[in-house]
Amino acid sequence: MKPNRVIVTLLVLALAATLLLPFANLAENRLVSGTPYRFWSALTTGQLVAALALTVSLTGMAVSWYKRPVLNGNATLVCCLCLLLLVIYAAGDFATRSLEDAGPAARVSLSSAFWAQIFCLSLMMIDVLQRMTRSIFMQVFFALFAFAAVMLLFFSGALDQLSIMREYANRQEAFAGALVQHMMLVISALGPALVIGVPLGLLALRRLRLRSGLFSTLNVFQTVPSIALFGLLVAPLSALGEAVPLFRDLGIRGIGSTPAIIALVLYALLPIARNTYAGFAQVPTAAIEAAQGMGMTPQQILWRIEVPLALPVLLSGLRIVVVQSIGLAVVAALIGAGGLGTFVFNGLGQYAIDLVLLGAIPTIILAVLADCLLQLLVSLSRRKGVT
């Protein structure tokens, strides 16, 4: 019997965390440290039995993995997802039960064993997915399905008593505003970045002598830490806003979204210009010559040969930029540009971890989702390019 050693290792890790670390924390209010609860004392008997049954079947399948790899793979995915949902639901249920006869300021927060279980279960699902399919479509499809299931749990109200959800309930409108603001920052940087970056990439293609200088200059922007670039833009922009009242009325000031968007554009230039260059440079000359032989005009060659063949590389540049901008926009909150970073840094300032999580978890989800979707787009464009 040859086991799936990855799943076995992860199961051992998850079990160790469950036995050694607290699962949830119940506190009178935000300021006191509260009482930690272990996994087994936080769950109802029914939930414990279900969790145990799922764990035992996971172990069984992992130990005799290679007897029936396909069946075990599918069943492991289902078991992992069920266990994941069960753990999240049980945490919400524990909060609901323990807050019934507690004061209004009491709160239940998630502890390290919870996060370790979520982490290990996600890794198990990633391992199985990697083994079962090379297709990015199937992988993204499953990831979206799992994400939708977790989201359903969120909106069902079963988790409403967890401290992070209470934090969310208190700030529902601000949260929606910050989310929109965050995405607006990213989107408003994309347009200018494409308008400047693509021509720069084409320029590098046509003028080889400019190429190295151009890319090392753009690399400098990528190198400078985000908060430093924001900071370096604050001074000239506030001077500009003060000197020209018209600019100030247009919203060009030292702090706010203007320096943030300018910085995001500067960061985006290298990936876009470089991938434009690389995309067009890898179009085989044979393909262009064949098109010329068929009597295509330069216009037709550009749009029907070069652009389709360069598109996958261009789109992977876009993917880098979108994911990177979502992350950089977090830091933009420090210069008053708003977005989800506002919660992160307010939370850090008040030592309120739940508030930090309220900003950090959605940005992580946003970045991973954007990455998944753009990856899908890249492989779609590649498929189309081949046929």
Added chain:
Amino acid sequence: MIGSRSLSASLPRTGALPWLAALFVALTLFMGQSAPLFEWLLPGLDNPVYDRHSFPDLVLDHVVLVAASSLISVFIGVSAGIFATRSVGQEFKPVISAVSAIGQTFPPAAVLAVVAPLAGFGFKPALVALALYGLLPIVQNTMAGLETVPSATLEAARGMGLSKREILTRVELPLAMRVITAGIRVSVIVNIGTATIASTVGARSLGTPIISGLVSQNVAYVLQGAILVALLAIVTDLFFERLERFFSVDRN
């Protein structure tokens, strides 16, 4: 191989490194005496130079934080990359490479903000967060670098009677060194940036004057911190560029 900087190896030799390094050292030493300059640039400030900590101290804090976290990342990251490409660890390779790819889509600021408070505030939590995040590009590039070693080369080494260990240290690692260095470069540069934000979780760094300037609306503080940390990042990047070129196989 990850790539925002993979093109740089083909860039021409730049002679800017010693000059920028000298400029960085000079600015670090004399930033404290720059009051007249900032008074002239930004009239009307109460206090034109950040003086709660000396700039050499802040630079030292920043460099220590980045260097310590990067050392941890390099040690764990290269070991994990080697493990995943040996026959013992082959089974773990898909999950390790998937995690290092997915993990890098996580915003570094978000990772810092989530990890650091779990371990308390201050230097150590920031160190943990930086080391964790810095692992990912190193693992990824170590695996990629080791995989680019041609199988013919490995067979030749085996034919010469080298042991597995000798093949790793005398054939594979030297050939993979350029790609591994590229990964370390990405990791260090990202960490210099994240260490700047680490002042929000209580670790002193060059971000401290920037944040303090943003809070107290003192643009001079912001500029002083930003100029130094930007130069630090650029100098480090140029240094790694040289290192990569030194390790590139076709340097002869």
